[in-house]
Amino acid sequence: MQAVTLDSRRLPTVPALARILPGGGLQSGGSYAVRNSTSLAMALLAGPSATGAWCSVIGLPDFSVEAAQGFGINLERLILVPDPGSQWLTVTAALVDVVSIVLTRAPEHLAPTEWARLKARLRQRGAALITLGSWKQSDSTLGVAESAWEGLGSGTGHLRSRRMKITATQPSGRLRHAYVGLADLQGTPTGGSAPSATYTPGAPGAPGAQGAQGAQDSGTHTLFEPQLVRSS
């Protein structure tokens, strides 16, 4: 029988993020902190979810399931516990037992012994933990360093696409970053925003402005190709 290699303990990850994550993707048993972006956390969930893994979201009552579906997360295999109350650790530990990837708000206080136990359980079950908000104890911290939206003028248009600079920091202090568009994170380049073509917002002068933006939009996709990963 073949031994379990290091490679097989990697969870599927969206290509745009796999390049900057240490080890070339989400590691099972790993913990990741996402500083300031729910979208980024959704993109991390999307990879495993697309291959049939169960995901769980704990303590995030504001999590938008519609956006999650846009990122390719299978809602039938998504478990939400919006309010774990004071039992955050118990609930998280119980869900780590059964699901492959857990997204949660970073706990305000977690004793080192409790964290060590949770970490051991993560490794044993081969699950990954993603916390929203900075958390020093995690293996790697991701964040959106810069962000720019396209499609919105002053009083015209609507949000269409987003370009982000994503950074990944390892505990050693090594920093990697990549420029990605929102569509790269969603996996499908144009899937999410298809109905926008039929919509006309009530703003004055919208049709003309939209036409101009449509042309702009088709041009931006080449601009937003993920660029080379740089390491510093």
Place this chain on the structure above:
Amino acid sequence: MTSALPALPAGSAHATRTLMFWCPDWPITAALREHALPAETPLALVDRGEVFACSPAARQDGVKRGLRIREAQARSTNLVPLPYDPSLDERTFEPVTTAVEAIMPGVQVVRPGLCAIRAKGPSRYYGSESEAARVVFRTLAAMGLTDVRIGIADGPFAAEQAAKATDQLDDDVEQLVVIPAGRSAWFLGSYPLEILEQPKLTVLLKRLGIRSLGDFAALRASDVRNRFGIEGALAHRQASGLDHRSVVARTPPPHLDTVADFEPPLARIDQLAFAFRSRAGEFVDTLREAGLVCTALHVSLHTESGEASERRWQHPRWFDADDVVDRVRWQLQGTNASDHGLTSGITRVQVIPEIVENLSDHADGLWGTGPDEGIHHGLARVQSMLGHGAVLTAIVAGGRLLADRRVFVPWGDAPAGQQQAAAVPLKDRNQPWPGRLPGPAPATVYAQPVPAVVVDSRGNPVDVDARGLLSADPAFFSTGPDGRRHAVHSWAGPWPINERWWDRKGRVLDRFQLVDQSGSAWLLLLEDHAWWVEAGYD
């Protein structure tokens, strides 16, 4: 016409002498009893927007079956509309069937409210057919059912018509029609063809000049067989009082539900859970002995002061004893006291299995049933810690506001089951929904909208007037409790949403998208001069 009837072989061996008892308007009786309404309530049971059945009081006002609910309400202003629930009919008819089975075995439930019994045995035991019918009258009257009709004739078809013919009797006599043996063909002779409930055959026969069952029965059986095939031949036998159907008695089902009475009443949930645990174990064991597992059950709790709490619970796999106790506990806990509305101690807990399935369909495989089994166990553990409604799955529904577009379903409940569909119809997301948000969906949708402040370059609040015009371009905005001011980089709006203007709960809103200097985008709502953050594109 009936005199022209050829002599039939009297007391034909083919027709089973049948006693048919009928409780008219059973769905209404059942609903009145279930909801403890007085008998004179104008009640209508509504199925898919149309009246399915109505009470005599409603019928006097002109309500009838097939009417649209609006029309029915216009005719009878005090009308109480209730959704029609077929399972309720069956559930409430069950005690009636059981009571009749106790006095004469072999009851066939044709449908709730209508039962057939072989008349031969009871008539010999009680002395005569009418005496047997009187015993049935007395038994049902003891249960509070006074409006019962009985017909006795050859075969279920003729007996049913006889029971319905009791309408023509005076009110003060017993509602009983006995057609002597061999006279069923004569009795049916004057009925129109429609009661055969075979529309194609009826139309054809009418074109041939045959208008009543008597005319039809007068045809030669072999001719009918040759011309109309087997269906026609069977209808001909029915018309001739030689019903091919017989009474198929049901096998009384095993007693699967469980009831626990508490004396003195229990006021604490943990006491109740402890006291009910052994009963729940027996409940699951009884099911297992019958080779069944329960996937949905109905829990009813009764209190000392006569209140009742009823709820249907589903299970993603099947209930074991702990699950049953959990459901009873959750039903009492709810999320707040108003959920169950019970004010005094619990005297009685009843658990009825609603859906039972074969145990073999749910047996664990030799190597387990895959990863999903573990999921159910893990989530059931979290549910027993936090409550049924704390572990959710989500569906994207239709709607204009983002908060309307997500629907949470507690783990284990059917996503759009009949029960919930009736209470909160799920909006279809494939409908156009003019005014919904274009572009990528925001990642954070606030469950509780966050107040915000939007000002123009001079520091005056930005507002939209009655004509939908903006007072000034937004220049700065601040959100949330920290109140930090962000400069607006780009923006769009107002996009008006005017929801349900005819309804007091309808809302008139204007929506804005704003991007601040740091490149984060927000979705803001302006309602009644106040700004709220609906969502954030973080």
